[in-house]
Amino acid sequence: MGRLLIVSNRLPVTVKAEEGEFRITPSAGGLATGMRGPHEGSDSLWIGWPGELPRLSDARREELEQRLAEFRTAPVYLSQTEVNRYYEGFANGVLWPLFHYLTDRVRSDAWKDWQAYSEVNERFAQRVAAEYRPGDTVWVHDYQLCLVPVLLRQLVPEARIGFFLHIPFPSSDVFRILPWRTEILEGILGSDLVGFHTYPYLRHFSRSLNLLLGVEPEGESLMYANREVRLGVFPMGIDAARFSALAGSAEVAEEVESIREELGKRKLLLGVDRLDYTKGLPERMLAMERFLEREPSWRGKIRFIQVVVPSRTKVESYKAFRRNLDELVGRVNGRYATIDSVPIHYLFQSVSENQLVALYRAADVMLVTPLRDGMNLVAKEFVASRRDGDGVLVLSEFAGAAAELAEALQVNPYDADAAATAIHRALTMPREERRARMAALQRRVFTYDAYRWADTFRKRLQEPPAAEVDRxxxxxxxxxxxxxxxxxxxxxxxxxxxxxxxxxxxxxxxxxxxxxxxxxxxxxxxxxxxxxxxxxxxxxxxxxxxxxxxxxxxxxxxxxxxxxxxxxxxxxxxxVRALDWKRRILPLIELVATRTPGSLIEEKTAAITWYYRMSDPELGARRFEELRRLLEKEASGLPLEVMTGPKSLEVRVRGxxxxxxxxxxxxxxxxxxxxxxxxxxxxxxxxxxxxxxxxxxxxxxxxxxxxxxxxxxxxxxxxxxxxx
CATH class of the missing domain: 3.40.50.1000 (HAD superfamily/HAD-like)
Known part of the structure; x- marks a missing residue:
């Protein structure tokens, strides 16, 4: 098996040139954190931008690349002008707001930066082609590099290329606003496999293909340019075991004790977000204000710590956004503070990983309420860090994680009253219910972690496409x-x-x-x-x-x-085996069948089969995954095995x-x-x-x-x- 070439805008490390020396440290961010384990645990090379650097001589560049090679990384160098236009201008000024449905924030002068976006994507494709060896698998990540798959396909036609979009793909009505909509779609279709966090994102992508390119996917595959392109849903996980281990360390335990001692009898609510208008920070402050207004008995009995990690601090629109947020926090604190208590403890700074996990462990309620988010790994980090099996997650229904984390209290972040109600419910939830919900959340987060996510995507990518099977x-x-x-x-x-x-x-x-x-x-x-x-x-x-x-x-x-x-x-x-397992398994299948119109159950002597060929395809596929997870859990420890077939799922006696x-x-x-x-x-x-x-x-x-x-x-x- 060849190597895995991971391609993303940023490397998983940050390079600083200090006093003639290169200092290389791990990067923060969801992709760097989520892919760290799979990168370290496989034969891989990560290709991306190393960050802002001074002008380097050829000798210094060679020295840097040797240092980066120790981390199995390879740099793509970008000038400050290229970063400003490709990254800040087009990727974050056009694609980011558009894909998050915030069309009023899309830059009106986007045409000036499209050329830079195209040229930088070409640069990435050329670097990947230079590193490519026969048998390698290429995995391109996210909206900054939508054109890389087709550009790389032109340079290395035989390459196996995957593309994963970490942010939402918007509805076709929104996506069609983009003048370069066809180029973006054709760029992504240079891949063999295109992955999304949730099925709605995949559905929106498929609808856009149909409307704009006349391509109609059949199920989760399509033919384009005489090749098969497969589509798939792969919800990204985290390195759950690592977060759990960190949560159990002595350093974190000491920090947790310090936080709780300072809190006294007050309840702790927590939010951790990067400064961005998609994270729902003003809406969260309004929800907190509404809660304190409606529930005066809780005033002075809670502390809401909101960590806001600085981001894009030089961009005017972000400066204005921060000023608005600061004013909201000040207004709520001014209205509801007491002599010995301020309801919102607002930190505009980064925190260390130990401090972050300590906050996760100490919190009674975790608020993850973005207006729209591709996945949101903070929610999963909180769940993985709760070694005590306690805590309540309040989660936006517009976060991709909501499709998986059904036991969270899901809210509409635009509805301040509903969010305030969820906060009250979280604070007053009985211990038994909290623990039951957390146990279910943890089973999912620990089972479908970052390793399984990467392994599932890579295995699917390496399967021969149906077009090749025909040959x-x-x-x-x-x-x-x-x-x-x-x-x-x-x-x-x-x-x-x-x-x-x-x-x-x-x-x-x-x-x-x-x-x-x-x-x-x-x-x-x-x-x-x-x-x-x-x-x-x-x-x-x-x-x-x-x-x-x-x-x-x-x-x-x-x-x-x-x-x-x-x-x-x-x-x-x-x-002949005892068949009393049916009394345990059949009700589970019947429950899913009643929720899936058109599905059928066939009970046999040593097996039970569920068919959904006559059901709505989207609903059937969703229920299939739900039932598969449920049955695999229930069949664990029994002499049973769960088998998947075309539009069917079967539980049968092992052997x-x-x-x-x-x-x-x-x-x-x-x-x-x-x-x-x-x-x-x-x-x-x-x-x-x-x-x-x-x-x-x-x-x-x-x-x-x-x-x-x-x-x-x-x-x-x-x-x-x-x-x-």
Whole structure:
């Protein structure tokens, strides 16, 4: 496996030239923090801007690059003019406000900086191309580098390129305001995989593609410029274990004790944000003012610490924004301060990581209420730092994290009354409820951490696109050679999957009945001298008997749990296990099914399957992920496994799989075996084939099979060729 090339606007380190020496320190920021673990734990190279530097001689540049190489980083040098125009002018003056729906803040003279944005993106692409080695994977990050994928594709056509947008992608009505909307979309589509934090962002992107480029994604993939581009939802996590460990350190514990001692009996509310108009800071102050107005009994009993990390302090609009915020804080404090208490403790400064985690641990309530945010990792950092299992998270419904952190108190930050109500509820929430909510939040934050996020994205990126899979279809000559070898076999056993292999998937299990043409084909194959045919499916034995019972076939139901080896014979189970797990699992599936109109449940002897082919695709996909997480949690420690399939999710007894069928058939010498299937459940069968057995995969998707056919029609055609 090649290296991972991480490409972002800033490096994860900051370089300062002091007294003739280079001082290199870790950078702050969500991306640098979130990707630190995956970067350090993999064979990777991070490419980006190292920060403002004085003019360097060639020798000094070489020295700096050697130092940066120790951190596995490579710099892209930018002049101050380029930073002002590419970064401050276009990326932050146009794309940032537009993508956060704040269209009134989009610079009206954006056209002056578009050229600089294009040129800097070209510079990044050239640097990546210079570092690229065959087999490397390239992962481009965020809105500052939207053009890099297509520019890099022109320089290195064979590169595997991923792009991840860390901020929201706006609705098509908002995005279409951008004069360079087509260039931005085409730039991103140079990627093989485009990732977003939430499904609505992906949906907005897809809608814009349809409206502006005439491209209509099918599910989460699309064809563009004769390539497949895949889209995906990958909610970013944090290094939760690291935050938890830091929260348990002696230094942090001492800081927590100091904070709590100073608080006395007062409750602590906390906000931690970068100075930015998207973070909802004025709205939060208004909510706090409304709370103190409505709840006079809480005056003097709370302290709200708001940490505002300085950002873009030289930009006039940010200076004005800060003045407005300062005035609001002063107004609230002036109105509700007492002789010994000021409600808002406002810190316009950075804090150390130890201080930050100590504040997370000490807080009774965490306020994360941006007007709009791609994800917001502060919310997850707070959850991961709560080793005591306590604390309440108040979270904006417009933060991407809200899609995952359902147990938080979610609020509309524009509604001061509703936010004030949430603050009161958080402060008065019973301990049992606080702990129950936090436990659920922590399970999610620790399970889906930064490592899993990066690993999931990278694995998806490395999967061959469907377009490549099509090129991997077995050549006609190779299939003819295989068919000839099978026809010459004295004793031939065919083990054929049904759904997706012999027949296309149907919207409902009841609508998947085999057609007359297929029955005639199976009858003819079974009548062929020296040939026995077995049909295997995840369907129930009752359904298999009704569909195929009159044909001279071996039948295997529920992925091999039940087998009927001879026509008219008895169905025999693979093994008998206690099935009391169903009483625990079935209600969970039923609950999700009732919330997903059009979905179906199929209960079998050793499995329960949930289908959502007839449901709304967006809702079905969302419920699928919800149910998968729920079932994986509930099945932990039980003799069960959760299997995913096309528009379905199944819980089954562990050890029950199609590969077990071969034990019943018996591996006898002189028998030629052919197995044919289309999905992950068939890989068990392929893997169990003895030496000399042949596996044929039908359709797209990764497979260990040596042969590949396009679809069920091609599978039937190949089987018909065995009749001579």
């Amino acid at each position: 991997m279809l077995s050549p006609a000559g190779l299939l003819q050679e295989l068919a000839g070898r099978l026809r010459a076999a004295k004793r031939l056993v065919l083990i054929l999957d049904y759904d997706g292999t012999l027949a296309p998937y149907a919207s409902s299990p009841q609508l998947a009945e085999p057609d007359a043409e297929l029955k005639r084909l199976l009858q003819a194959l079974s009548s062929r001298p020296g040939t026995s045919v077995h049909v295997v499916s995840g369907r129930s034995r009752e359904l298999m008997s009704r569909w195929f019972g009159r044909l001279p076939l071996g039948l295997h139901a529920e992925h091999g749990f039940w087998s009927r080896l001879q026509p008219g014979g008895d169905w025999r189970p693979l093994k 029950v799989h199609k590969g077990a069928i071969l034990d019943r058939l018996g591996a006898k010498r002189g028998i030629t075996l052919l197995a044919m299937g289309d999905d992950a459940t068939d890989e068990d069968l392929f893997g169990a084939l003895p030496a000399g057995g042949t596996a044929v995969h039908v359709g797209r998707g990764p497979s260990s099979a040596a042969y590949r056919l396009a679809d069920p029609a091609a599978a039937r055609s190949f089987l018909a060729s065995l009749l001579g």
